[in-house]
Amino acid sequence: MKRNTDELIEEISDFLVVYLKSGKVSLNSFIRKAHLNIRELEQLINIHFLLKDEVKGFVRELPRLVRRFKTSTTVFNETYHGQVRGQIHWQNTVKERLKSGNRDRTIFSCNEQSRNYNIKENLVLKSFVQLIDQLLNHKIESERFMKYAWFAEWRDLKHFVEDVLHKNIYMQRVSLDKVRITDRMLQETSKHRNPLYSEAARLLILYRRLHAKKLNEEEIQKLLQQTFVTPDEPSVLFELYWAVQLIKQNGNNAKLELLDGRKNLFASWSDERYRYELYHDSAGSRNLLFHVGIEEAREVYHPFIEKKIASIAQASMVSAHAFGSSFDQGSLWNGRPDLLVEVYNKDTEELVKVVIGEVKHTSNIEYAKVGLRELVDYMKFIRGSSGQYLTVSKEVDIKGMLFLDNVYVKQSEFENITIVNHQNNSVTVN
Numbered sequence: 001m002k003r004n005t006d007e008l009i010e011e012i013s014d015f016l017v018v019y020l021k022s023g024k025v026s027l028n029s030f031i032r033k034a035h036l037n038i039r040e041l042e043q044l045i046n047i048h049f050l051l052k053d054e055v056k057g058f059v060r061e062l063p064r065l066v067r068r069f070k071t072s073t074t075v076f077n078e079t080y081h082g083q084v085r086g087q088i089h090w091q092n093t094v095k096e097r098l099k100s101g102n103r104d105r106t107i108f109s110c111n112e113q114s115r116n117y118n119i120k121e122n123l124v125l126k127s128f129v130q131l132i133d134q135l136l137n138h139k140i141e142s143e144r145f146m147k148y149a150w151f152a153e154w155r156d157l158k159h160f161v162e163d164v165l166h167k168n169i170y171m172q173r174v175s176l177d178k179v180r181i182t183d184r185m186l187q188e189t190s191k192h193r194n195p196l197y198s199e200a201a202r203l204l205i206l207y208r209r210l211h212a213k214k215l216n217e218e219e220i221q222k223l224l225q226q227t228f229v230t231p232d233e234p235s236v237l238f239e240l241y242w243a244v245q246l247i248k249q250n251g252n253n254a255k256l257e258l259l260d261g262r263k264n265l266f267a268s269w270s271d272e273r274y275r276y277e278l279y280h281d282s283a284g285s286r287n288l289l290f291h292v293g294i295e296e297a298r299e300v301y302h303p304f305i306e307k308k309i310a311s312i313a314q315a316s317m318v319s320a321h322a323f324g325s326s327f328d329q330g331s332l333w334n335g336r337p338d339l340l341v342e343v344y345n346k347d348t349e350e351l352v353k354v355v356i357g358e359v360k361h362t363s364n365i366e367y368a369k370v371g372l373r374e375l376v377d378y379m380k381f382i383r384g385s386s387g388q389y390l391t392v393s394k395e396v397d398i399k400g401m402l403f404l405d406n407v408y409v410k411q412s413e414f415e416n417i418t419i420v421n422h423q424n425n426s427v428t429v430n
Helices: 005-012 041-051 053-068 090-099 120-139 154-166 183-189 195-210 217-226 234-250 294-298 303-323 365-381
Strands: 023-026 072-081 107-116 228-231 265-270 274-280 291-293 331-334 339-345 351-359 397-403 417-420
Touching: 005 234, 041 053, 041 120, 041 195, 041 217, 053 120, 053 154, 053 195, 072 090, 090 107, 120 154, 120 183, 120 195, 183 195, 195 217, 217 228, 228 234, 234 265, 234 274, 234 339, 234 351, 234 397, 291 294, 294 303, 294 331, 303 331, 351 365, 365 397, 365 417
Parallel strands: 351 397, 397 417
Antiparallel strands: 023 228, 072 107, 265 274, 274 339, 291 331, 339 351
């Protein structure tokens, strides 16, 4: 019987806080002490800050709340000749006329009112709205997260922020030039009766606590618990479960990377001699190729290869006419392992070992066999950056691991292949 989702999440949540691909946001009470040795921790915090219900709720209500924008009024007195501006101050007018011998009846002293937009509350409000704008447009490359359901609401909310910041005439008159938003200003504004100001202040206070010079682990843990992104697919979660086992059993000093779909490097660590890089759902670094080109295959005649190439060409032609686009005709085979560990000599920076992992979330032996065939293909077809097959050059040690769930295995070690399941979960890469 396969392990269920809750069991897997409970075991790996502390490491899975870096997951930022397809999934859903939910409260995760399994996080005990999140692994915070993360290369882009500030970026991670910014993304999760935007996922907070309070932040999204404030921005959602911003177009309505901003109608309660507050200003202060200042009254000042000016003297004019031949014109009247504002309310005439007759007592001052008489005094001014007496100075000229009471001959100039065109002198008027007037009280005028001036609106002040740069009050404390507005400075705090604009500072927070400007922060959200900077996060979305500069700090986190938010556009690439819009495709995920857990972030998609920001596609509309982003316009709310931009409209208030750049089109609202009152907000435009608030200037933050040479203004420092102090902690005292924030504390005072957080007690304001108008939620437009109090909520902006409270959220800005939270953001500062999250980014304090001395890492506020308790606040960060709470944030990650409240905005945890759980993978959509149980199979992906099972792959990440084994990736975390590799980290736990091999990398005491592992530094995590954001799993955001860019290069899919999950973690890196080192010991006295070697540096290790763990990839998930990736063909790895530039030093490796999982690709066999059609032109290369043509160099050796075999009826199967000839028919396979003809099959690809015909399918591509039909696809172009039927669907309006064809597909890659340059590859006879492409691969992307579920897990991949690259091992480098720290002194020479040369690749010395590759551990390839194929993961099957199954208790079915026949499906496990499919995974074994895929694993061996990866091991046979892997190439170095110059195109040489690593199994032929023998310059790099190749090891394969087949990760299964509750599948009975009579023998788990076969030369350079190890079969790992729930009972036999040793995943040493050395």
